[in-house]
Amino acid sequence: MAQTRDEERLANAPIGPLMLKLAVPAVAAQVINMLYNIVDRIYIGHIPQVGDIALTGVGVTFPIIMLVSAFAAFAGQGGAPLASIQLGAGDREKAEKILGNSLTLLLIAAAALTVGFSIFKEPILYAFGASENTIGYAMDYIGIYLVGTVFVQLALGLNTFISAQGKALVAMLSVLIGAILNICLDPVFIFGLNMGVKGAALATILSQAVSAAWVVGFLCSRRSGLRIRTKNMRLEAKVVGRVAGLGVAPFIMQSTESLVTVVLNTGMQTYGGDLYVGTITIMQSIMQMIVLPTQGITQGTQPIMSYNYGAGNYLRVRQTFKRLLTVTLTVTCASFAVVALFPGMLARIFTPQQELIALVSRVMPIFFGGIWAFGAQMACQTTFMALGQARTSLFLALLRKVILLVPLAIILPRVTGSVMGIYAAEPIADILASATTLTLFLSRRKKLLPTAKDQ
Template identity: 30%
Template sequence: MSASPVQVGSLDHQGNGLASDTEIRRSFWRYALPSIAAMLVSGLYQIIDGIFVGHYVGVDGLAGINMAWPVTFVISGFGLMLGMGGGSLISLKRGEGDNTAALKAFNVSFFLMIVLALFATFGLSLWGADLLRAQGGDGVTFSLGLDYVTIFANATIVTIMSAAIPMLIRNDESPNVATGLMILGALLNIVLDYVFIGLWQWQLEGAALATIIAQLIVCIIGILYFLSKRSTLGFNRQIIMIDPRMAASIVSLGSSSLVMYVYTSFVFALHNRLFMEYGTSVTVGAFAIVGYIMTMYYLVAEGIAEGMQPPVSYYYGSKQYENIKKMLLLSIKVTVIAGIGFIAILNIMPNLIIGMFTSDSGGLMVEAKNGIQLHLFAMFLDGIIVLASVYFMAIGKGAKALSISIGNMLIQLPFLYFLPQWLGVDGIWLALPLSNIALFSIVAPMVWHDIKQREQQPEFNVCSST
């Protein structure tokens, strides 16, 4: 079995639970690297679809999948909510030494996956087409987008489980297994995209089928892992019955992740609508490319945050508060460095990056370059906001994590309302970075106050924060 966070951050000579900087770094990278790799791999499902659609279907295909993506992304958000919420509760209970409760949290998480999948299938079947029309979809763009959404509507359980299972495996102290599982899924998706889109010309239906089949393989292998002796968790008929209080705790802890996905989907949909109103389908296609590019960094930031979560949850459960501060500060440092480096690369070689998604050297390329310059210059702040939300989730403060996610969505609305009226298309591009700057000025003091408050109250009660 892999070493737990407390084994990595061993007790010092005074026996007070304080880990050295070297031990914190070792613990951080042990969880962060597999988590970053896993998130990048999970994002490849969408990014690879975009690459093949851009080259084999064209601008209409990019616009269509960009309108379908906000609809299907919420389904992945359900899985992330249960994976992060269930995983956080599992690690918290283990930190408290309550392995029975940890096992119960695992089983309840799977029960909730089935329940949410039923609701998601019903919702997509009923309102999928309307959600595409609400973004301005019509003609070929609407038809292609609906093809993509229809496939996902019939396989919501697969999408939800494929997002949640690797996170539960990671909190079962097997981060490398989780990463390997997601890499396998991404590689399968690449092969199937080539066959379905490139060879068989199935367009967006092929993109959706490639993703669902790859996710299904991830689900099957993940379930087999939990049935094996390697796992310390497992399915138990005696405790699989729903526990309303524990289910509420899982949803509460993970709800900020779902809201973050809902926020992302809503903002993308609103951008699509505004770009269709102030621009053309070419502008929406350019936004699709810029969105895929931003997703690459966003997934790195989310991977850092999710890699931070298991050790922080464990440290919180065992009341090692100084170790939490060290882990958080290291995570912030890595997030900022990664973000600034990513921005530099994008501005040095934009043509190379954009060329991954299209062979069009005309208007689509020009508009995408403009989007990179205006839309992404402050994206490292978005990474810190994600980190703050996961931090509060990891220490059991689901309400604060949720408030950050909701704030992230609401704060963009006035920017998206006024800026396009003043600046046109450029105003739509600028709405995200300017709102990130505004939200960061609120979230940063909020996190710092939480850290300082705990330093002043070393005997802080874990239960009082949930």
């Protein structure tokens, strides 16, 4: 089958303008997607009298939400680069087989997650850092959110297959539709109908349902270069193995975010109390505001590298990587400057409580002290994913959070005897992981992407 117009652009268009064309909608999609949780937290934090406790309660549910998203990433981000590589190689039938198997994996994950978390949500929330003061709000929010798990799986997991075709604008619209609806419904349900955190959760799942319907509808239509076909949904061990091999890295990246949140929340509860748990809720929200747009840049660029790697055009892949590294480092360095200079202003977005604002202002420059280096890890790790390097991607996914951050967050407060050790764990892990990832990529670049003189 002949190349589509979008595929021709991936192969031949000037890299700079093409990156901009693909990255801008992808960044917008990540920013919009981030609003699902951020807007909820902003509204919840401003509920009269109980906003700070309600915000902390919803923050405790974050690990469950991230686990749900992690399973979407497992099938979506595991399958989409492989589908893009097959498109570059000219095999659309194999690309659609990967899409169909990934859809089935998403539906299986949705069913298992909904049942499992619904049954055991209360003990899980206590294990994740809830207290007697916050458990009610956490239960109210997650109980409703879990009903919409299937919508989250389809909206997040399948949207990557739209991006894989170079249709970044369509992928952005998939998220935009739901986000606008969420922003409109939040104040109506939370304040107008006086539903509180239940209203925030209801607004979120209704919005995700609309996004999921849009994504599935597009992938079933003739406008898509990759089509959902019933015959391709029957699981095949070889296809599932390849998707799982590559998908385990983004799964670990997102699921370990849950592990990190649990470790940070329980550590803060042990060494500080609810107020310190509240700082983590706010700073992780701000971390999302930095990391997710940067992920949009990398996800928008990934189809260029995957498609051309499949086509054997290694020079174009190398050129794309150099530009990507420059852009991501610029973004993370600029973000570090903002959080270091204006921590109080950022904290006020989420809470009016002066004691919490003062504490966040004091610890935020420490917590984000290594974010400037994180751009290097994101660029290199995305490139390994784009080239289908499953083992390396898995190691890098484990490195920052599981190998470095979690042990540091447990050990440092015990060594220092202070809660400040937990805040210091984040920048140490960021800098060490980014330096290791960049070194690993540069050492393997000639083998993965040889030039004429390397061969």
